[in-house]
Amino acid sequence: MIDLHLTKPLQTAHGPGLLDVRLTVAPGELVAVYGASGAGKTTLLRLLSGLSRPASGHLRVGEETWYDQPRSIWLPPQRRSIGFVFQDYALFPNMTVRQNLEFALPDGSDKALVDELLELMDLGELARQRPQQLSGGQQQRVALARALARQPRLLLLDEPLAALDVPTRLRLQQALAAAHQRFQLTTLLVSHDYAEIARLATRAVELEGGRVVRDGTPAEVLPRAEVTPAFRLIGTVVAAERSATGQTLRVRVGEEVMSVEVTTATPYQPGDTLVLAGSVERG
Ligand SMILES: Nc1ncnc2c1ncn2[C@@H]1O[C@H](COP(=O)(O)OP(=O)(O)OP(=O)(O)O)[C@@H](O)[C@H]1O
Numbered sequence: 001m002i003d004l005h006l007t008k009p010l011q012t013a014h015g016p017g018l019l020d021v022r023l024t025v026a027p028g029e030l031v032a033v034y035g036a037s038g039a040g041k042t043t044l045l046r047l048l049s050g051l052s053r054p055a056s057g058h059l060r061v062g063e064e065t066w067y068d069q070p071r072s073i074w075l076p077p078q079r080r081s082i083g084f085v086f087q088d089y090a091l092f093p094n095m096t097v098r099q100n101l102e103f104a105l106p107d108g109s110d111k112a113l114v115d116e117l118l119e120l121m122d123l124g125e126l127a128r129q130r131p132q133q134l135s136g137g138q139q140q141r142v143a144l145a146r147a148l149a150r151q152p153r154l155l156l157l158d159e160p161l162a163a164l165d166v167p168t169r170l171r172l173q174q175a176l177a178a179a180h181q182r183f184q185l186t187t188l189l190v191s192h193d194y195a196e197i198a199r200l201a202t203r204a205v206e207l208e209g210g211r212v213v214r215d216g217t218p219a220e221v222l223p224r225a226e227v228t229p230a231f232r233l234i235g236t237v238v239a240a241e242r243s244a245t246g247q248t249l250r251v252r253v254g255e256e257v258m259s260v261e262v263t264t265a266t267p268y269q270p271g272d273t274l275v276l277a278g279s280v281e282r283g
Pocket of ligand 1 (some may be wrong): 010011012015035036037038039040042044052088206
């Protein structure tokens with residue numbers, strides 16, 4: 001369980017403000033943080049990571065205390081078990097993809113995790129390349145894999161997919177969902193993209209003027225139009241097989257049988273009803 005109350009004075013375009021956030025996050029939760037520009041999303045992640053120092057409050061991660069103002073406890077970033085991925089990838093340019101991941105492994109951990117991550121993030125073919133030989137989407141996959149290699153208590157993602165084109169973003173969302181399902185990391189994801197939040201997060205928290213103004217499931221808190229799908233197909237699962245990222249289903253919809261790749265915590269069985277809903281994305 002992560003339990004926090006953090007405050008920090010802010011210099012905003014409209015004068016002095018205050019970030020004042022209280023949250024509890026259960027282990028394995030993927031919480032999306034959204035809100036208007038300047039609401040304090042990046043500041044909150046910087047306070048959690050230790051890149052910025054709060055004015056008051058506390059931050060407890062399981063049985064560890066990372067910050068406690070009354071007790072004068074404040075752990076610097078290198079003593080916090082965090083993975084942090086920003087919009088720009090910040091990989092080590094002189095190391096290969098594999099070396100970037102190996103470097104992130106905590107001391108004494110099993111190197112087999114690197115191979116598992118290369119496979120999970122579809123990076124096997126690129127393991128010997130250096131970052132400058134990769135596309136933006138590939139570099140961001142490496143950055144995500146590297147953050148996972150640290151096996152952090154807390155994974156902080158600050159709009160990691162915002163700079164990517166739509167098809168690349170969708171592929172990375174799938175990779176992120178698969179990684180989250182595999183490692184069940186407690187994750188805070190800053191995103192402006194409601195479709196992305198609805199797809200990935202179990203909970204969404206809106207910040208406004210440095211405070212939490214909404215907190216619930218994406219369906220409860222996101223504006224209605226953004227989560228209402230443009231189409232809905234209802235089908236019956238006729239066959240289900242495990243795949244690298246979840247399951248490959250054969251689904252009968254009317255007279256058609258289609259193949260669908262899904263990531264889900266609860267595997268589908270033949271005979272289950274599957275509702276396929278989606279939106280049309282134009283890139
Ligand atoms: N170190 C700092 N000290 C004081 N004020 C800050 C600091 N960093 C940012 N601010 C101010 O705090 C407010 C919140 O900034 P922040 O970057 O956290 O917003 P955000 O919600 O992440 O916005 P965006 O969506 O544009 O990235 C802004 O008005 C910003 O100018």
